[in-house]
Amino acid sequence: MSTERHSIRAAPALRALAEADPAIAALSLWCIHRDDVQTVTTGEVITYGPDFGSMPLHEQMGLAAHHVLHVALRHSARAATLQARLGSDFDAALFNLAADALINEAVLAGDHALPRPAVLATALIKHALGREVTATEVLAEWDAERLYFALAGRGSEGAGRGSEAQDYATIQKFYPDLEQEAGMGEVASTVQDAARWRQHITRAIDAGRSAGRGIGRIGHHLADVASPRVPWEQILRRVLTHAVMQAAQPSPQRPKRRWIAATAQALRAGTPEPGFEAGNLPRTDVPRIAIAIDASSSIDDARLSMFWAEVTGIARRMRAELHLMVFDDQIRHRARIDPNATQIPLPEMPRGGGTAFIPVITEAKALGAAALVIFTDLEGDAGPPPRGLHVIWALCEAGSVFPPFGKLIDLSR
Numbered sequence: 001m002s003t004e005r006h007s008i009r010a011a012p013a014l015r016a017l018a019e020a021d022p023a024i025a026a027l028s029l030w031c032i033h034r035d036d037v038q039t040v041t042t043g044e045v046i047t048y049g050p051d052f053g054s055m056p057l058h059e060q061m062g063l064a065a066h067h068v069l070h071v072a073l074r075h076s077a078r079a080a081t082l083q084a085r086l087g088s089d090f091d092a093a094l095f096n097l098a099a100d101a102l103i104n105e106a107v108l109a110g111d112h113a114l115p116r117p118a119v120l121a122t123a124l125i126k127h128a129l130g131r132e133v134t135a136t137e138v139l140a141e142w143d144a145e146r147l148y149f150a151l152a153g154r155g156s157e158g159a160g161r162g163s164e165a166q167d168y169a170t171i172q173k174f175y176p177d178l179e180q181e182a183g184m185g186e187v188a189s190t191v192q193d194a195a196r197w198r199q200h201i202t203r204a205i206d207a208g209r210s211a212g213r214g215i216g217r218i219g220h221h222l223a224d225v226a227s228p229r230v231p232w233e234q235i236l237r238r239v240l241t242h243a244v245m246q247a248a249q250p251s252p253q254r255p256k257r258r259w260i261a262a263t264a265q266a267l268r269a270g271t272p273e274p275g276f277e278a279g280n281l282p283r284t285d286v287p288r289i290a291i292a293i294d295a296s297s298s299i300d301d302a303r304l305s306m307f308w309a310e311v312t313g314i315a316r317r318m319r320a321e322l323h324l325m326v327f328d329d330q331i332r333h334r335a336r337i338d339p340n341a342t343q344i345p346l347p348e349m350p351r352g353g354g355t356a357f358i359p360v361i362t363e364a365k366a367l368g369a370a371a372l373v374i375f376t377d378l379e380g381d382a383g384p385p386p387r388g389l390h391v392i393w394a395l396c397e398a399g400s401v402f403p404p405f406g407k408l409i410d411l412s413r
Contacts, residue, residue, distance in 0.1 A: 021214025
């Protein structure tokens with residue numbers, strides 16, 4: 001790859017964008033532009049292939065804006081983060097398709113042209129998910145991760161639509177133009193970069209909106225704008241660790257050392273003995289974590305497996321006792337999970353039926369669990385908040401749903 005920071009091929013398009021779209025022009029200053037053998041985005045680097053220079057200027061402008069938005073929205077880093085979380089289940093081409101479709105809607109809304117055929121989120125959602133949406137709704141409500149999971153058939157919006165998405169990509173002659181850079185996906189740098197690019201976008205959009213042209217007119221409605229996010233895995237670890245961390249338990253059979261010394265001193269001096277002070281047990285009981293999986297929900301097996309692997313990993317690290325419950329309107333399966341087991345498979349999921357949370361909450365309290373994690377879509381009767389039990393609701397996509405009590409973990413993050 002060339003070490004030049006500037007691209008000779010892209011120079012005319014970038015100069016034209018400076019007049020036509022102040023927001024994209026401002027964001028392009030934070031990107032590295034190079035000439036190479038193909039037109040792709042890798043991290044903050046955009047390379048322009050020979051085919052780029054042969055396009056009409058208006059198409060060059062639209063394609064350059066497309067790649068500038070790839071950088072500004074941090075799609076390479078976000079793809080790397082999903083890769084790290086999902087492992088071999090991650091489909092990089094499908095994420096690229098989702099990101100491209102959303103960006104192209106924004107580029108067209110900014111009155112730019114695109115080389116045809118081009119993938120569009122409105123058409124993709126209609127073809128793959130069977131839903132009619134407008135460009136305005138797509139830009140305001142969908143981000144790349146949400147669209148990716150829906151296309152992959154994960155969660156309530158997906159329902160196994162991956163093949164339809166691939167069909168649409170083939171029809172539109174889609175080719176991947178997004179590559180991951182080595183070292184991306186690390187949490188500290190990811191959060192810092194997201195905050196930095198959010199500032200860049202805010203300033204650029206303000207400039208474009210003041211000028212009244214280009215992406216700036218619609219940029220404040222972009223749901224895909226990069227924002228600092230803490231992955232749900234870290235939130236879950238923190239919440240569970242806090243829940244099962246047990247304080248030392250007092251024991252009347254083990255007095256405190258200071259009481260023993262004070263009593264001995266009082267006996268020697270003939271003074272009144274101090275009041276008894278109980279000491280603490282040297283060890284506490286093994287903490288228990290109860291996991292309840294809602295078998296009636298439409299949560300996909302892939303997301304369920306990822307969640308299950310994370311929870312069992314936490315249990316092993318904390319040496320916690322793990323109890324599994326599969327339920328719908330009542331508990332259908334119970335099992336105590338050995339934290340020493342190297343592989344812990346999930347049981348059969350009896351799909352269908354209603355949902356009631358009261359039986360699993362009652363069971364968790366009877367077990368003496370320190371925490372109860374309920375993997376569900378949150379449609380059911382939960383009853384009153386249980387005393388002394390940390391309840392964590394794990395939702396595939398929270399949206400505007402709020403739990404009746406306890407802590408909410410949004411697994412779409």
